[in-house]
Amino acid sequence: MDVEITNEPTPPPRPCGKFKGGCHIQLVEEATGKVVNEIYTPDYVYQNERQTRDERKY
Amino acid sequence: MAAGSGLTAAADASLTRTIAGVTSGAYSTPANNYVACYTTQFTAAAKAGATEWLAASDTAYARQAMGATGTGWTIAAYASGVGVVWNNTNTITQPAVTGTAQTLFAIGFCDALTVGNINFFSDLASSAPVGLGVQVILTASTGVVFTTY
Numbered sequence: 787m788d789v790e791i792t793n794e795p796t797p798p799p800r801p802c803g804k805f806k807g808g809c810h811i812q813l814v815e816e817a818t819g820k821v822v823n824e825i826y827t828p829d830y831v832y833q834n835e836r837q838t839r840d841e842r843k844y
Numbered sequence: 845m846a847a848g849s850g851l852t853a854a855a856d857a858s859l860t861r862t863i864a865g866v867t868s869g870a871y872s873t874p875a876n877n878y879v880a881c882y883t884t885q886f887t888a889a890a891k892a893g894a895t896e897w898l899a900a901s902d903t904a905y906a907r908q909a910m911g912a913t914g915t916g917w918t919i920a921a922y923a924s925g926v927g928v929v930w931n932n933t934n935t936i937t938q939p940a941v942t943g944t945a946q947t948l949f950a951i952g953f954c955d956a957l958t959v960g961n962i963n964f965f966s967d968l969a970s971s972a973p974v975g976l977g978v979q980v981i982l983t984a985s986t987g988v989v990f991t992t993y
Contacts, residue, residue, distance in 0.1 A: 803993075804850070804993050805851050805993075806991055807988065807989055808966045809966045809987060810986055811972075812980075812981040812983060812987075813948075813974055813978050813981075815979075816978065816979050822978060823972055825948075827951070827967060827969070
């Protein structure tokens with residue numbers, strides 16, 4: 787028998803309680819100062835693009 | 845495995861216990877944060893278990909302090925639709941790799957110079973080779989950006 791559920795919990799709105807971030811890493815040759823690799827981790831968000839990217843993500 | 849970022853699984857548990865008022869297993873405020881390098885990911889699912897670089901392999905390797913009592917971070921006020929944005933105040937530079945070349949797959953933020961707890965992390969999407977003589981650098985203000993929301 788089906789049970790009627792009232793006031794069924796809804797999924798939390800997003801973002802909610804998120805704690806995310808990332809790094810912009812530079813790998814630099816010490817002897818020459820040359821940047822040999824520049825890496826952005828997946829959750830890195832430019833501060834000036836933050837809201838736009840967050841909206842896209844959710 | 846999917847790359848992740850944020851609190852480690854252990855920090856999820858300890859912070860929850862802290863705000864719930866549970867003393868046992870609660871979070872301990874760190875005197876400093878230390879940046880550590882890892883050869884494997886924490887992953888989005890596990891949020892734990894990454895393998896840190898070893899001084900036995902990269903003889904110059906050591907966790908780098910960010911700044912005591914929170915000075916390593918610039919923490920903005922909460923903003924609606926954005927949350928609390930916080931980023932590294934100072935440039936953090938790992939000594940150039942010496943001894944054996946390394947692989948970088950995650951960055952972790954620990955509460956002690958050695959051992960201790962890893963509080964939060966950021967995985968790379970794919971591993972990056974770090975050759976001899978190469979430094980891992982996180983530039984001031986833009987090297988690390990986290991959001992609590």
